[in-house]
Amino acid sequence: EAQVTQNPRYLITVTGKKLTVTCSQNMNHEYMSWYRQDPGLGLRQIYYSMNVEVTDKGDVPEGYKVSRKEKRNFPLILESPSPNQTSLYFCASSPYRESTYEQYFGPGTRLTVT
Amino acid sequence: GQSLEQPSEVTAVEGAIVQINCTYQTSGFYGLSWYQQHDGGAPTFLSYNALDGLEETGRFSSFLSRSDSYGYLLLQELQMKDSASYFCAVRFVRDSNYQLIWGAGTKLIIKP
Numbered sequence: 001e002a003q004v005t006q007n008p009r010y011l012i013t014v015t016g017k018k019l020t021v022t023c024s025q026n027m028n029h030e031y032m033s034w035y036r037q038d039p040g041l042g043l044r045q046i047y048y049s050m051n052v053e054v055t056d057k058g059d060v061p062e063g064y065k066v067s068r069k070e071k072r073n074f075p076l077i078l079e080s081p082s083p084n085q086t087s088l089y090f091c092a093s094s095p096y097r098e099s100t101y102e103q104y105f106g107p108g109t110r111l112t113v114t
Numbered sequence: 115g116q117s118l119e120q121p122s123e124v125t126a127v128e129g130a131i132v133q134i135n136c137t138y139q140t141s142g143f144y145g146l147s148w149y150q151q152h153d154g155g156a157p158t159f160l161s162y163n164a165l166d167g168l169e170e171t172g173r174f175s176s177f178l179s180r181s182d183s184y185g186y187l188l189l190q191e192l193q194m195k196d197s198a199s200y201f202c203a204v205r206f207v208r209d210s211n212y213q214l215i216w217g218a219g220t221k222l223i224i225k226p
Contacts, residue, residue, distance in 0.1 A: 105156035
């Protein structure tokens with residue numbers, strides 16, 4: 001089944017404890033992106049990647065890191081999480097850089113930082 | 115900068131027709147996408163308009179007027195399962211790459 005997977009789905013952690021949220025897609029998509037969703041704010045882009053080893057900042061990159069060593073994986077790293085990073089996170093992918101108007105989303109990761 | 119506006123909430127009756135509007139201000143506009151998100155779920159793609167006019171996909175239609183910086187999503191023969199949030203998203207170019215910027219979403223409440 002073609003899909004985007006994320007792990008974990010739920011995570012409660014404490015301030016300052018490094019964590020990684022994994023994202024993987026099995027559709028051979030070139031484009032991948034991370035978003036956070038907060039009530040009343042819609043989706044805001046954190047980082048995106050046009051292809052392997054190519055990553056760029058989105059609108060809210062502060063406090064996050066990403067890497068794209070393989071085409072299928074695009075992990076999101078929080079080196080020192082803070083309470084304002086409590087949010088619902090989505091990973092998304094799209095076949096090509098020209099097709100980003102249609103993105104396929106993972107199920108989401110609900111992160112709580114205390 | 116880029117901005118989108120859509121109503122925060124719309125209420126309609128099962129079987130009726132509802133229109134969800136989206137107005138935008140952006141430079142480098144390429145098109146308007148619509149997504150549906152059920153509570154607890156992920157956004158799923160509904161439609162994309164790059165040119166002016168109406169695009170129909172089953173019970174759902176999407177319209178774009180580039181000159182008015184305006185679009186809407188039209189849902190016909192509403193069903194209870196259409197209760198969800200609907201997001202418009204503008205496709206534009208940033209740093210030579212196509213990107214999406216998202217509206218805050220419209221919660222559609224359907225009453226029997």
